[in-house]
Amino acid sequence: xxxxxxxxxxxxxxxxxxxxxxxxxxxxxxxxxxxxxxxxxxxxxxxxxxxxxxxxxxxxxxxxxxxxxxxxxxxxxxxxxxxxxxxxxxxxxxxxxxxxxxxxxxxxxxxxxxxxxxxxxxxxxxxxxxxxxxxxxxxxxxxxxxxxxxxxxxxxxxxxxxxxxxxxxxxxxxxxxxxxxxxxxxxxxxxxxxxxxxxxxxxxxxxxxxxxxxxxxxxxxxxxxxxxxxxxxxxxxxxxxxxxxxxxxxxxxxxxxxxxxxxxxxxxxxxxxxxxxxxxxxxxxxxxxxxxxxxxxxxxxxxxxxxxxxxxxxxxxxxxxxxxxxxxxxxxxxxxxxxxxxxxxxxxxxxxxxxxxxxxxxxxxxxxxxxxxxxxxxxxxxxxxxxxxxxxxxxxxxxxxxxxxxxxxxxxxxxxxxxxxxxxxxxxxxxxxxxxxxxxxxxxxxxxxxxxxxxxxxxxxxxxxxxxxxxxxxxxxxxxxxxxxxxxxxxxxxxxxxxxxxxxxxxxxxxxxxxxxxxxxxxxxxxxxxxxxxxxxxxxxxxxxxxxxxxxxxxxxxxx
Amino acid sequence: xxxxxxxxxxxxxxxxxxxxxxxxxxxxxxxxxxxxxxxxxxxxxxxxxxxxxxxxxxxxxxxxxxxxxxxxxxxxxxxxxxxxxxxxxxxxxxxxxxxxxxxxxxxxxxxxxxxxxxxxxxxxxxxxxxxxxxxxxxxxxxxxxxxxxxxxxxxxxxxxxxxxxxxxxxxxxxxxxxxxxxx
Numbered sequence: 001x002x003x004x005x006x007x008x009x010x011x012x013x014x015x016x017x018x019x020x021x022x023x024x025x026x027x028x029x030x031x032x033x034x035x036x037x038x039x040x041x042x043x044x045x046x047x048x049x050x051x052x053x054x055x056x057x058x059x060x061x062x063x064x065x066x067x068x069x070x071x072x073x074x075x076x077x078x079x080x081x082x083x084x085x086x087x088x089x090x091x092x093x094x095x096x097x098x099x100x101x102x103x104x105x106x107x108x109x110x111x112x113x114x115x116x117x118x119x120x121x122x123x124x125x126x127x128x129x130x131x132x133x134x135x136x137x138x139x140x141x142x143x144x145x146x147x148x149x150x151x152x153x154x155x156x157x158x159x160x161x162x163x164x165x166x167x168x169x170x171x172x173x174x175x176x177x178x179x180x181x182x183x184x185x186x187x188x189x190x191x192x193x194x195x196x197x198x199x200x201x202x203x204x205x206x207x208x209x210x211x212x213x214x215x216x217x218x219x220x221x222x223x224x225x226x227x228x229x230x231x232x233x234x235x236x237x238x239x240x241x242x243x244x245x246x247x248x249x250x251x252x253x254x255x256x257x258x259x260x261x262x263x264x265x266x267x268x269x270x271x272x273x274x275x276x277x278x279x280x281x282x283x284x285x286x287x288x289x290x291x292x293x294x295x296x297x298x299x300x301x302x303x304x305x306x307x308x309x310x311x312x313x314x315x316x317x318x319x320x321x322x323x324x325x326x327x328x329x330x331x332x333x334x335x336x337x338x339x340x341x342x343x344x345x346x347x348x349x350x351x352x353x354x355x356x357x358x359x360x361x362x363x364x365x366x367x368x369x370x371x372x373x374x375x376x377x378x379x380x381x382x383x384x385x386x387x388x389x390x391x392x393x394x395x396x397x398x399x400x401x402x403x404x405x406x407x408x409x410x411x412x413x414x415x416x417x418x419x420x421x422x423x424x425x426x427x428x429x430x431x432x433x434x435x436x437x438x439x440x441x442x443x444x445x446x447x448x449x450x451x452x453x454x455x456x457x458x459x460x461x462x463x464x465x466x467x468x469x470x471x472x473x474x475x476x477x478x479x480x481x482x483x484x485x486x487x488x489x490x491x492x493x494x495x496x497x498x499x500x501x502x503x504x505x506x507x508x509x510x511x512x513x514x515x516x517x518x519x520x521x522x523x524x525x526x527x528x529x530x531x532x533x534x535x536x537x538x539x540x541x542x543x544x545x546x547x548x549x550x551x552x553x554x555x556x557x558x559x560x
Numbered sequence: 561x562x563x564x565x566x567x568x569x570x571x572x573x574x575x576x577x578x579x580x581x582x583x584x585x586x587x588x589x590x591x592x593x594x595x596x597x598x599x600x601x602x603x604x605x606x607x608x609x610x611x612x613x614x615x616x617x618x619x620x621x622x623x624x625x626x627x628x629x630x631x632x633x634x635x636x637x638x639x640x641x642x643x644x645x646x647x648x649x650x651x652x653x654x655x656x657x658x659x660x661x662x663x664x665x666x667x668x669x670x671x672x673x674x675x676x677x678x679x680x681x682x683x684x685x686x687x688x689x690x691x692x693x694x695x696x697x698x699x700x701x702x703x704x705x706x707x708x709x710x711x712x713x714x715x716x717x718x719x720x721x722x723x724x725x726x727x728x729x730x731x732x733x734x735x736x737x738x739x740x741x742x743x
Contacts (some may be wrong), residue, residue, distance in 0.1 A: 013683040113580030
């Protein structure tokens with residue numbers, strides 16, 4: 001026999017020896033399951049990653065042939081690996097952050113299995129939340145930067161969840177993907193539940209102190225430090241106090257000689273006027289800044305809300321896929337697991353429903369107080385003229401006070417002049433007040449009245465929804481108790497209930513927005529009414545001018 | 561080269577967090593490792609168990625070792641060979657070449673009935689000739705011609721120097737040729 005033919009028989013001999021195909025598959029599954037459990041597997045990026053692919057395969061292949069290229073490539077390689085490490089530590093807002101996101105995309109792209117892809121995406125979503133936490137905890141960035149960074153991270157978080165959801169949909173539609181789909185959906189379901197608590201924690205943190213309230217205070221502080229006038233807001237908001245100051249000053253002026261007093265008085269009033277106008281400017285700039293930061297904070301919270309809904313959607317979708325596949329599966333344990341998960345979800349939705357109901361109650365209370373707010377405007381409109389008339393009365397009495405101090409020359413004439421001028425002024429100020437206050441209240445009342453009805457309707461709708469949702473949830477529970485085969489129906493009911501609660505939530509949001517708008521309008525109206533007395537200043541002047549006319553009349557008499 | 565580059569890519573992906581990549585390595589090599597083990601244990605069930613264990617051990621080594629793995633195939637052979645040696649050590653038996661009866665059984669299980677008669681004879685003869693060689697030479701020849709391993713892969717699998725393997729193979733072939741002359 002020749003050696004060549006012997007070699008052939010030898011190599012052919014073993015081809016027929018093959019293991020059982022069943023064993024091959026089960027052994028493979030067992031192997032992969034064990035791999036997943038290994039510690040290394042749970043932290044894939046620790047020692048091996050994108051960089052290790054380069055160093056283990058591409059780099060040697062490229063570096064072997066030529067020594068020169070070895071030097072160059074090793075330099076660039078080490079550079080890129082450092083860059084990769086640096087990028088991994090970057091936060092939103094950093095220059096390398098986009099590189100980090102790119103690396104993550106590549107990692108997802110390099111992975112073969114759908115499950116691994118979904119797992120990585122969920123993991124990266126978790127990384128986004130970690131970034132947000134880091135941004136909140138490390139005070140390196142300014143508040144505005146931090147807000148932007150958080151927004152960016154949350155948006156990316158939503159993107160990650162979006163692709164997870166797409167993957168779930170893809171798997172759901174794939175036939176013969178039972179085991180895979182079960183694994184993936186279970187994993188996504190569990191991870192999203194974890195992420196949800198993280199996200200809620202972040203939201204609480206942001207809502208409580210860091211991102212929202214601090215910038216507002218800071219903004220106000222910065223305005224105050226630019227214009228160091230203490231208690232500017234108190235002074236402007238309290239008009240009666242101001243008039244009291246004016247009275248005091250006038251009284252003190254009365255003690256001195258009348259001419260000097262008059263000169264001083266006019267000075268004071270001028271100062272007062274400039275003071276008032278300056279303060280209003282300050283207040284306006286402060287308010288706009290505060291409003292801006294508040295608005296940004298609200299936007300941030302809105303994006304967080306969006307993230308929460310995206311998370312919830314991914315969670316429900318994964319549950320849907322899991323339950324769908326569990327029903328098809330013959331494994332009893334999987335079915336039990338599905339039932340358990342469904343029950344948990346139902347509990348969550350129930351909690352959500354009760355939360356929504358609470359919100360609705362709060363909103364209805366708010367709307368009633370809103371009505372009170374409207375009444376308060378009316379009260380203001382009533383009070384405003386009387387107050388301003390008081391002011392004028394005070395002035396006129398001051399004038400009459402002067403008169404008593406004066407040596408009694410031609411009393412009657414003066415009395416006549418004053419008595420004839422003061423009612424005129426009173427009437428004028430009343431008219432002015434009416435003109436100012438009326439349009440303001442009208443503008444606030446008109447939209448309020450027109451919006452009153454739709455808001456009520458929306459609230460009623462919202463109130464109705466949670467009850468409906470409760471009913472569907474109860475149906476789902478019944479189905480759950482009856483048969484595990486009908487799990488799909490339970491999921492449907494669950495989704496219905498969720499949709500209802502969502503609708504109620506949206507209704508609440510629209511009501512809240514409307515209320516916000518209204519309250520802003522009311523605020524404006526209030527401001528207008530407050531600015532009304534300051535617009536009476538010219539009236540004050542006219543009162544003064546009346547006194548000065550009295551003096552003009554007096555003086556020639558004196559001289560004579 | 562392309563095959564081994566592909567292996568490296570799969571291994572790197574597996575280490576980067578993709579178990580499915582290791583699944584692909586499994587798909588690629590499970591049958592030949594099974595054959596390799598089967599020829600040493602002569603028992604299908606035991607061969608299957610040992611093959612599963614070999615893949616798992618290989619993963620454990622790959623994931624925990626700081627060394628760079630150049631050739632996953634050679635590593636798989638080395639691990640499975642050590643497992644077979646352990647298996648015999650534990651059971652107190654000697655490593656045996658396939659005995660005729662067991663061999664016939666395996667062939668019957670895996671070869672088509674029509675082909676089997678003629679094929680069985682050929683294979684039987686081929687393996688019986690190997691019995692005339694030393695254990696070391698037999699192993700080298702089997703690795704080279706039934707498993708189609710390169711000398712460097714055999715060297716890595718056996719933990720020997722490539723030169724030693726090359727010389728050993730040369731001598732084994734020389735001896736075999738002598739035997740074949742008499743057939």
